[in-house]
Each structure stands twice: as structure tokens, then as C-alpha cells.
Amino acid sequence: MRSSLRLARPLLRRAQPPPPARTSALLLLRPFTTTKPLPSSSVNPSEVSHFNALASTWWDPHGSSRILHLMNPLRHDFITTCLSSSPSSPQYPHRYLDVGCGGGIFAESAARLRTTTSVIGIDPTPNILAVARQHAAKDPALTEEKLRYLSATVETLPEAEREGFDIVTCFEVVEHVDNPAEFLDRCGSFVKPGGWLVLSTIARTWTSWVTTNLVAEDILGIVPKGTHDWNKYINEHELRGHFRSRVGWGAPRVLGVVYVPGLGWKEVPGSEKIGNYFFAVQKVV
Amino acid sequence: MDSILRRRAAAFVCQSCTRRGLQSRRQLQRGFSSASAQQTGPDIYDVVCVGGGPAGLSLLTALRANPVTSHLRIALVEAQDLSKLRSWKPPPDRFSNRCSSLTPSSALYLEKIGAWHHLDQSRVQPYQEMQVWDGVSDARIEFDWAGSAPSAGQTIAYMTENLNLTSGLLKRLDELGCVSVFDSARVENISLGEQTEKLNLSEWPVVHLSGGKQLFARLLVGADGANSPVRSFAGIEARGWDYGRHGVVATLELEGDGWGDQTKIAYQRFLPTGPVAMLPMPGNYSTLVWSTTPSNAALLKSLSPKDFVALVNAAFRLSPTDLEFMHTQSSGQAEEVSWRLQHTTFDHQRTPQAVTGVQEGTVASFPLKLRHADTYIGERVALVGDAAHTIHPLAGQGLNQGQGDVQSLAKAIEYAVSHGRDLGTSMSLESYVSERYAANHVLLGVCDKLHKLYSVGSGPLVPLRSLGLNAVNALGPLKAFIMNQAAGSGSKLF
Numbered sequence: 001m002r003s004s005l006r007l008a009r010p011l012l013r014r015a016q017p018p019p020p021a022r023t024s025a026l027l028l029l030r031p032f033t034t035t036k037p038l039p040s041s042s043v044n045p046s047e048v049s050h051f052n053a054l055a056s057t058w059w060d061p062h063g064s065s066r067i068l069h070l071m072n073p074l075r076h077d078f079i080t081t082c083l084s085s086s087p088s089s090p091q092y093p094h095r096y097l098d099v100g101c102g103g104g105i106f107a108e109s110a111a112r113l114r115t116t117t118s119v120i121g122i123d124p125t126p127n128i129l130a131v132a133r134q135h136a137a138k139d140p141a142l143t144e145e146k147l148r149y150l151s152a153t154v155e156t157l158p159e160a161e162r163e164g165f166d167i168v169t170c171f172e173v174v175e176h177v178d179n180p181a182e183f184l185d186r187c188g189s190f191v192k193p194g195g196w197l198v199l200s201t202i203a204r205t206w207t208s209w210v211t212t213n214l215v216a217e218d219i220l221g222i223v224p225k226g227t228h229d230w231n232k233y234i235n236e237h238e239l240r241g242h243f244r245s246r247v248g249w250g251a252p253r254v255l256g257v258v259y260v261p262g263l264g265w266k267e268v269p270g271s272e273k274i275g276n277y278f279f280a281v282q283k284v285v
Numbered sequence: 286m287d288s289i290l291r292r293r294a295a296a297f298v299c300q301s302c303t304r305r306g307l308q309s310r311r312q313l314q315r316g317f318s319s320a321s322a323q324q325t326g327p328d329i330y331d332v333v334c335v336g337g338g339p340a341g342l343s344l345l346t347a348l349r350a351n352p353v354t355s356h357l358r359i360a361l362v363e364a365q366d367l368s369k370l371r372s373w374k375p376p377p378d379r380f381s382n383r384c385s386s387l388t389p390s391s392a393l394y395l396e397k398i399g400a401w402h403h404l405d406q407s408r409v410q411p412y413q414e415m416q417v418w419d420g421v422s423d424a425r426i427e428f429d430w431a432g433s434a435p436s437a438g439q440t441i442a443y444m445t446e447n448l449n450l451t452s453g454l455l456k457r458l459d460e461l462g463c464v465s466v467f468d469s470a471r472v473e474n475i476s477l478g479e480q481t482e483k484l485n486l487s488e489w490p491v492v493h494l495s496g497g498k499q500l501f502a503r504l505l506v507g508a509d510g511a512n513s514p515v516r517s518f519a520g521i522e523a524r525g526w527d528y529g530r531h532g533v534v535a536t537l538e539l540e541g542d543g544w545g546d547q548t549k550i551a552y553q554r555f556l557p558t559g560p561v562a563m564l565p566m567p568g569n570y571s572t573l574v575w576s577t578t579p580s581n582a583a584l585l586k587s588l589s590p591k592d593f594v595a596l597v598n599a600a601f602r603l604s605p606t607d608l609e610f611m612h613t614q615s616s617g618q619a620e621e622v623s624w625r626l627q628h629t630t631f632d633h634q635r636t637p638q639a640v641t642g643v644q645e646g647t648v649a650s651f652p653l654k655l656r657h658a659d660t661y662i663g664e665r666v667a668l669v670g671d672a673a674h675t676i677h678p679l680a681g682q683g684l685n686q687g688q689g690d691v692q693s694l695a696k697a698i699e700y701a702v703s704h705g706r707d708l709g710t711s712m713s714l715e716s717y718v719s720e721r722y723a724a725n726h727v728l729l730g731v732c733d734k735l736h737k738l739y740s741v742g743s744g745p746l747v748p749l750r751s752l753g754l755n756a757v758n759a760l761g762p763l764k765a766f767i768m769n770q771a772a773g774s775g776s777k778l779f
Binding site: 061069072073076077108109110111112113114116134137138139140 | 327329356483484485486488489503700703704705706707710711712715
């Protein structure tokens with residue numbers, strides 16, 4: 001009885017958002033018409049404290065970030081596909097900026113590639129950056145030259161570090177920021193002409209609510225509770241619309257991915273409309 | 286054109302080696318394993334392989350031959366002096382007693398990594414037919430490709446000396462170059478590294494060699510055999526049992542090149558003491574693997590060549606009762622066998638040609654056991670080949686299992702490197718375990734059950750198992766399936 005109550009509560013609490021059609025209208029409003037004074041940061045303080053609490057388990061291969069570790073190779077495959085899709089893509093080797101690098105799952109892996117010059121990972125969560133630095137110290141290949149972490153947001157990133165990135169990534173980040181439109185514009189400004197802005201996020205659908213909030217967090221507990229706020233999820237057509245409204249970006253590339261328990265992440269074309277997906281745009285030369 | 290060819294060759298052989306000694310090469314290497322180039326810092330390798338047997342050499346060759354992994358900094362630690370293996374050139378009429386059967390899929394893999402043609406092909410013998418029968422009931426299963434199988438005359442496996450394989454692999458590895466080889470080297474100790482201000486190597490295995498050399502390993506591979514020191518270091522238990530049997534091996538000379546016209550035949554007869562197998566080598570040579578009790582093995586090793594030859598001939602022809610009696614005699618088997626054969630009828634064509642001699646110094650024996658490690662990986666540790674599993678030799682699968690391990694581990698390493706994963710972490714290695722563990726376990730189990738089933742000399746099991754063999758013999762498709770599994774070419778069932 002008690003357990004069914006426990007299940008019912010989040011159902012009630014989270015089942016409240018208006019139907020998707022209205023929500024998306026609201027969400028589109030949120031980034032573009034900010035009534036409150038412009039926030040000094042895209043970072044949401046409650047998100048920061050949540051990820052601080054996760055720091056210790058970030059690199060546990062069987063811990064709560066396992067699902068991200070498993071997804072990481074697909075990010076590289078997606079980037080490779082994007083780079084090879086356009087003749088104006090930057091030549092190897094590449095400079096990366098990883099925004100919202102967390103414990104460094106992607107940043108480390110990008111720095112290890114032989115086709116990488118350097119990676120800068122930025123994140124506003126101090127404990128997590130400490131975890132990232134400690135973990136990088138375990139691999140002598142990850143020299144200072146190859147991989148640096150900065151405690152910064154897209155707003156506070158030092159001027160000297162802002163330009164000339166071949167690839168700017170923000171994986172599983174936009175669903176955690178307060179002002180995605182502004183956030184994406186800033187990320188985009190760090191990309192050099194010909195370079196790519198690559199991100200991944202989750203579509204805001206009933207399916208994604210059931211899988212990421214209800215099943216993953218509340219029932220199975222494979223993702224820590226409070227990781228996802230379904231209201232912040234962004235649909236692929238909203239991202240497309242955003243970049244269409246901006247000058248200087250090519251046609252986006254999108255790839256839906258689905259996590260199949262026991263098998264891992266699988267690329268499923270079309271699933272970007274339903275759940276997790278990668279999204280990339282190239283800055284025109 | 287010339288430059289294209291050169292570029293392609295360089296990509297396949299070794300991008301770094303062709304530029305060995307150049308500054309750019311050194312910088313490249315430093316970039317990947319930073320501290321290694323500094324004289325004062327730890328000597329850091331991406332892969333340190335302990336054991337230069339078929340599995341270890343094959344793994345390193347695979348990594349060096351693959352453009353994705355060819356830049357990795359690799360070390361080989363081997364207890365024996367490899368110069369002996371490099372200069373291995375035996376006379377054409379002498380064969381080592383340690384031979385293995387390589388399945389077509391193993392051979393294909395060796396071909397893929399560029400090692401197969403480095404084997405002395407005049408010392409490799411493919412066979413296309415198997416004769417297997419029950420020594421108690423005479424029920425037979427004929428493993429030939431005729432009719433039921435994909436194509437007649439297809440190779441079931443290739444027999445060759447282990448030394449031919451390892452020397453071929455070493456030649457290929459030398460050709461690829463860029464491997465730090467520590468041979469005649471004893472592993473004194475394996476410990477974990479230390480944490481300094483900038484670098485935390487407290488999870489990195491450090492191999493201490495006699496003479497004080499220390500090798501830091503991103504991934505430490507245990508290809509160091511059944512008593513693997515690497516496995517002990519990783520705290521991985523290997524469980525199993527001893528069969529209470531010894532495998533007696535010898536190089537035999539036969540009266541002819543075999544019954545097959547253009548083909549060669551492998552023979553195996555299940556005796557209550559264990560299976561006896563005769564596997565074809567080039568020309569009129571064959572190799573013997575006779576699983577039997579330790580006391581029988583001791584007797585076989587003590588016999589004169591004449592009596593030994595007689596007892597081997599008897600093992601494929603006379604009844605278990607006759608054989609048991611002759612194992613009680615300390616000598617005189619030759620006369621005994623020739624007398625008894627006059628009173629025994631058997632099908633000559635389905636029995637190996639008569640053995641006429643045994644090569645001097647080739648009769649030896651080793652204890653048979655089954656072992657399976659609890660897992661094949663730890664943090665920055667992977668086990669391959671006999672370090673991970675030891676199998677009963679009755680199906681000739683031991684070495685092939687090791688090659689299967691290597692293939693899977695090399696693939697896992699390639700995936701890790703191409704996706705920026707740290708290749709030593711369990712996250713990078715877990716696909717290797719999930720691919721290989723269950724498959725190896727099934728094969729270990731099947732061979733174990735076969736051994737136990739045929740160890741029974743009398744009673745209700747004998748007609749039942751004979752019925753089993755006869756039934757299998759009559760069922761074409763099932764037999765084809767079993768043979769495909771034996772050749773390692775069947776569908777991936779496990």
C-alpha cells in the first residue's frame with residue numbers, strides 16, 4: 001500500500017503539466033520573452049546542488065552515471081558522421097569545448113582521441129569539477145595540454161578561452177538550464193566558422209516522461225531522483241526553429257537514440273520525436 | 286602510384302615505425318602516454334602482455350596490425366629466450382610433439398592479422414575427415430563433409446606444431462615492429478603504482494622484472510598460462526578439477542600417407558581410460574594425444590619404441606580388456622599385440638594406418654584439468670587463453686578458444702581507442718567478457734561431459750551413448766551442425 005502511494009505521488013505531482021501542445025508554446029515563450037531581468041547565468045542553482053550530490057558516483061561504471069558512460073561512444077559516432085557530412089568541416093586535429101562537462105565523461109574521451117588537439121571542459125558545479133580533475137589525474141595521457149577543466153559558465157568563460165573551437169558540445173545540458181535560447185546562442189558564439197555545435201537532450205513527450213521520470217527515476221531508480229525536470233525538455237522541432245531563426249547556421253543533423261536495457265544505446269531514426277536525441281548544426285563558413 | 290602504395294603499406298604496417306627515430310614520432314608517442322618519454326618518470330605502456338605463447342603473440346600482432354591500435358605503446362614480457370623461437374628451423378622429417386588443431390576461423394583470423402603466411406606451410410596439415418568411435422561398443426560417428434555438409438573436401442581444421450604457430454606470429458610481430466620485448470625475463474612481482482601530486486597511478490598495475498625494470502600498464506594482459514601470475518595479482522579465482530588423467534603425446538611415423546586419397550583423416554577412439562587420438566601431420570607423420578590414467582602414462586613413457594608403437598596400434602584396434610591386460614606388462618607388448626591382432630577383426634579403412642615408428646624423445650605427458658576463471662577482467666587486467674580457461678584436449682579446442690579470446694579482446698580495445706575510452710577500464714573490457722565467457726563455458730562443459738560419458742566402461746550408459754552416436758550419425762543436418770561448431774564456422778549459437 002505504502003509503495004503504491006509512493007509511486008502515485010510523483011505521478012500526481014508530475015502529471016500536472018498541461019498537454020504537450022500548450023507546454024511547447026509556453027516553453028517557446030520562456031526562452032524568447034524573458035520578463036524577469038536577464039539572469040546573470042543560465043545555471044539553475046537547484047540543478048547545481050543536485051549534481052554536487054552526484055559527484056561521488058560519477059565514475060562508478062556500475063553507478064548512477066552508467067547510462068551516460070554507455071551513451072558516450074555514440075556521441076563520438078554522431079560527431080564523426082557530422083564532420084564527414086560536410087566538406088567545409090574543420091580539418092583534424094580538433095579543439096573541443098565541452099559545456100556542462102560534469103565529471104568529464106565526454107571531455108576525457110575527446111581528449112584521448114588522436115584527432116584531438118585539446119579539450120576545455122567547463123561546468124559550474126565545483127564538486128563535480130573536482131571529481132573530473134581527480135579522475136583525469138589517473139590517466140597520464142590526459143596532460144594539461146590535452147585537457148583542462150574550468151569552473152565557468154558560458155557567461156563567465158574568460159575572453160581568452162572563448163574562440164576558435166572546432167567542436168562545441170553540450171551533452172544532456174540544455175534540459176537543465178533556465179534559458180535555453182540564450183544559452184545556445186552563447187555556445188554557438190564559441191564555434192569557429194565551419195565548426196559544429198553538437199548537443200543532446202530529451203524530447204518533451206509523454207513517452208519521455210514515462211521513461212525518464214517515472215521508470216528511470218521513480219520505479220527502476222537507474223537514474224537518481226530529481227535528475228530530470230520534464231518541463232525543461234526541449235523538442236527537436238523547437239531546436240530546429242531556434243537555429244532557423246538565427247543567421248549563420250546550416251541545416252541541422254538529428255539522430256534519435258534509444259536505451260534498451262541489456263543491449264545498451266541504439267540509434268533509432270525517428271525516435272528524436274519521442275525521447276533522447278543528438279542534434280548538431282554547422283556554422284557556415 | 287608509388288606514394289599511394291607506400292602510404293597504404295605504412296597504414297597497415299605501422300604508421301609510427303616507419304618514422305622510428307624521428308622527432309615527430311617521439312612527440313606522437315609522448316602525446317599519448319605522456320610520462321613515458323621522460324627518463325625520470327614511470328615507464329608507461331598502454332598494453333603490457335605477460336606471456337609470449339600463441340594467445341599473447343596473437344593479441345599483440347592483432348593490435349599492431351590494426352591502424353586504429355597500431356600507435357599503442359606495447360610491451361611483451363616472456364620468460365623464455367625468444368631468439369630460440371626466431372631461429373626455429375627443424376629438419377623437415379622431425380616434428381615437435383606439441384601440436385594443435387587450428388579451426389578455419391582461427392586460421393582466417395591469423396590470415397587477417399597477417400601472420401598465417403609466416404607459418405612454415407610445409408609443416409601445416411589440413412584434414413577433411415574425422416573418424417570417431419566408441420571403443421566399448423564400436424558405435425561410430427563419421428565426420429566427413431560428404432552429402433550433409435556445405436561442400437565436400439572442406440577443411441575441418443589445420444594441424445600444426447605450436448612452435449610453427451608461435452614462430453610465425455613472432456616473425457609477423459617483428460615485421461610490424463615497435464613492441465618493447467622483454468624476453469628471458471622473470472616477473473618478480475606485480476604491484477600497484479603510486480599517487481603523486483600530479484599523477485595518480487594507484488590503480489595501475491606495475492610489472493617488476495628481474496633486474497629492476499618496472500613497466501606501468503594501462504592494461505595488463507595475462508597470457509601467462511594456467512598458473513597465471515597476472516590472474517593471482519588480480520585476485521581472480523580459477524575453479525575446476527583435475528581429471529586424474531594424463532595426456533600422452535608423441536610424434537608417430539605411419540606405414541603410409543593415410544587412407545584418404547587427396548584428403549587426410551583425424552581419428553579418435555573413446556576408451557574407458559580416456560580418448561586416444563591420432564591427428565595427421567604432413568606426409569606419413571601423425572601426432573598422438575592419448576588421455577589415460579597417470580600409471581598407464583608412466584608405463585607408456587617407459588616402454589621401448591617397439592612396444593610403445595605396438596600399444597598405440599592396439600589402442601585403435603583391440604578391445605579395452607586386451608588393452609587393460611597389456612598395460613600390466615612392463616615389456617613385450619609388441620609380441621602380444623601381433624598375436625592378438627591375428628584374432629581380432631576390424632575395418633582397416635576406418636582405422637588409422639599402422640604406426641611403424643615413434644620419433645625419439647617425443648613421448649611425453651602432462652596432467653589434464655579443467656579450469657575456468659571466475660571472470661576474465663579486473664580493473665586494468667584482462668586474461669586470455671589458458672590463463673582464463675583450461676579445457677580437456679579431446680575436442681582440440683584449447684588453442685582456438687585462446688584465439689577467439691584474442692579476437693574479441695582486440696576488438697574491445699579497438700572500440701575503446703576509437704571512442705576515446707581508457708582501454709584498461711572495466712567499462713572498455715566488459716564486452717570481451719560478455720562475448721567470450723558463456724561461449725567458453727559451454728565448450729568447457731561439453732568436453733567435460735563427453736569425457737565423463739565415455740569414461741564408463743560398462744553398464745547401461747554404454748548402449749545409450751552408442752545409440753546417441755549412431756543416431757547422430759544417421760541425422761545429416763544435426764551432424765553438419767556439430768561439425769560446423771567443431772570447425773568454428775557455425776552460426777554463433779553461444
